[in-house]
Amino acid sequence: MLNKTNALIYFLAFSSGFSIMGIELLGGRILAPFFGSSVHIWGSIITVFMLSLSFGYLLGGKLSIKRPNLAKYGSIFLLASIMVLPIALFANPIMEFIFTHIEDSRYGSLLASTALFFVPTIILGMISPYSVRLLVTDSEHSGQVAGGLYFVSTLGSALGTIITSFYMVLAFDVNAIIIGFALTLAVLGLLAILVNKLFLAERRYA
Amino acid sequence: MVLYMLMLLSLLFSNFSVAKAIHSERSLYRNILVEETGNLRCLKFDEKSSQSSQSCMYINEPKKLVFNYTKLVFSSLLLIEDPKKVLIIGLGGGTLSNTISELYPKAIIENIEIDPAVIKVARDYFYFKESAKVTAKVQDGRIFIKRAALKKQQFDWIILDAFNGDYIPEHLLTKEFFEELKSVLASDGVIAANTFSSSKLYEHESATYYAVFGDFINVSRKNHSNRIILAGNKNTLTQAHINKRVNELTPLLLPYGVNIKAISQMLHFTKNNHDWPENTKVLTDQYSPANLLNF
Numbered sequence: 263m264l265n266k267t268n269a270l271i272y273f274l275a276f277s278s279g280f281s282i283m284g285i286e287l288l289g290g291r292i293l294a295p296f297f298g299s300s301v302h303i304w305g306s307i308i309t310v311f312m313l314s315l316s317f318g319y320l321l322g323g324k325l326s327i328k329r330p331n332l333a334k335y336g337s338i339f340l341l342a343s344i345m346v347l348p349i350a351l352f353a354n355p356i357m358e359f360i361f362t363h364i365e366d367s368r369y370g371s372l373l374a375s376t377a378l379f380f381v382p383t384i385i386l387g388m389i390s391p392y393s394v395r396l397l398v399t400d401s402e403h404s405g406q407v408a409g410g411l412y413f414v415s416t417l418g419s420a421l422g423t424i425i426t427s428f429y430m431v432l433a434f435d436v437n438a439i440i441i442g443f444a445l446t447l448a449v450l451g452l453l454a455i456l457v458n459k460l461f462l463a464e465r466r467y468a
Numbered sequence: 469m470v471l472y473m474l475m476l477l478s479l480l481f482s483n484f485s486v487a488k489a490i491h492s493e494r495s496l497y498r499n500i501l502v503e504e505t506g507n508l509r510c511l512k513f514d515e516k517s518s519q520s521s522q523s524c525m526y527i528n529e530p531k532k533l534v535f536n537y538t539k540l541v542f543s544s545l546l547l548i549e550d551p552k553k554v555l556i557i558g559l560g561g562g563t564l565s566n567t568i569s570e571l572y573p574k575a576i577i578e579n580i581e582i583d584p585a586v587i588k589v590a591r592d593y594f595y596f597k598e599s600a601k602v603t604a605k606v607q608d609g610r611i612f613i614k615r616a617a618l619k620k621q622q623f624d625w626i627i628l629d630a631f632n633g634d635y636i637p638e639h640l641l642t643k644e645f646f647e648e649l650k651s652v653l654a655s656d657g658v659i660a661a662n663t664f665s666s667s668k669l670y671e672h673e674s675a676t677y678y679a680v681f682g683d684f685i686n687v688s689r690k691n692h693s694n695r696i697i698l699a700g701n702k703n704t705l706t707q708a709h710i711n712k713r714v715n716e717l718t719p720l721l722l723p724y725g726v727n728i729k730a731i732s733q734m735l736h737f738t739k740n741n742h743d744w745p746e747n748t749k750v751l752t753d754q755y756s757p758a759n760l761l762n763f
Contacts, residue, residue, distance in 0.1 A: 300608050367607075436753075
């Protein structure tokens with residue numbers, strides 16, 4: 263049972279990596295109509311993603327201290343799913359507001375990028391350290407587990423980048439892809455909660 | 469004497485056959501090259517896949533336009549009589565700006581270029597002329613248009629020349645962008661877009677223009693590898709009007725090497741020829757994989 267839940271955790275970490283980079287990549291497309299495709303657009307997007315991921319790591323680590331379990335882990339995914347939705351639903355009015363109030367497109371894009379991506383990426387950033395906490399059973403293997411975890415989540419990021427940019431944008435609208443990511447995160451979160459309920463209610467993570 | 473002549477010959481030979489780089493720099497976006505081959509000076513964007521010339525001029529005949537597509541842009545003048553406000557998106561060497569300001573000294577010409585290094589090279593190597601009436605601004609074309617719309621600006625002639633063969637700024641080829649363009653176009657104004665679509669993109673691009681502007685005019689030679697799209701003008705173009713304009717324009721455009729009579733025979737009206745499938749997907753801000761479709 264333990265191995266199966268471990269596989270689930272690795273898979274979820276993989277999927278969160280996939281979604282983070284998929285969303286980051288679409289960020290450029292979302293901002294372009296208002297802030298152009300100058301070099302500083304990517305500067306804004308990457309800055310905001312890195313900053314929010316760093317906060318997410320901190321928060322996720324902190325959260326993992328108190329009675330860690332799969333249900334809480336799943337709730338992070340559910341929360342992330344909800345926070346990703348506004349990117350598809352409200353991006354245009356938010357960017358329009360910023361565009362009309364800030365003349366300089368560098369700071370305009372930085373602010374827009376913050377408004378759209380800061381919160382969801384913090385939540386998504388919480389997943390990695392929490393995954394490590396759920397997987398580590400002894401300090402001797404902690405480094406190895408963390409290594410494996412970074413491996414799958416970063417592999418997910420790589421695949422999320424290439425699949426989104428090479429194929430998904432040819433088949434779907436940007437918003438459809440974003441909503442797809444949100445739904446995937448929700449389903450995975452529910453799955454984790456369900457697994458926790460069915461098999462692991464008793465289990466304590468040592 | 470013989471030696472002298474040999475030297476002269478070799479000098480001439482090298483001048484006429486070998487391209488020599490007289491300037492190169494790396495900008496934020498690309499490598500910029502200025503090359504001279506004999507009498508021809510060209511601005512190139514040095515990309516490994518192709519070194520396509522963006523803009524060229526004859527050093528001893530700087531008025532004469534080199535490229536066909538640049539000449540085809542002047543087909544716009546069959547539709548507009550006296551452009552007073554001109555917007556050029558994508559400066560290149562500044563050839564179009566220079567020519568138009570010579571033709572219409574009273575016209576206000578705004579050039580929008582994303583790459584500051586291109587403006588510098590246009591000034592230093594291609595005699596790009598600026599004045600109180602002719603300006604160049606570093607900005608993304610999409611942002612300029614959006615701000616112009618907020619300021620309720622209107623242009624009689626908008627030239628969209630921001631695409632090169634290797635990369636298409638995808639946010640400049642969407643329905644939403646064309647709607648913004650339309651909102652800053654004077655009621656009898658015209659948009660001239662220089663496009664390179666010989667690929668699947670041709671259909672998507674046509675469908676997108678049609679969705680916003682209705683019927684438009686393709687200006688091209690027989691093979692569709694290169695076309696100018698003329699869109700926006702609501703006046704119907706009669707053959708009598710074309711003939712009248714050709715007569716007026718011929719002497720004006722002759723010094724630039726533009727044969728407007730020949731160009732007037734390359735107009736293809738989509739009204740009688742929708743050469744794209746009815747169900748072609750329109751490009752939007754939500755769906756704009758132009759570079760992926762451009763094969």
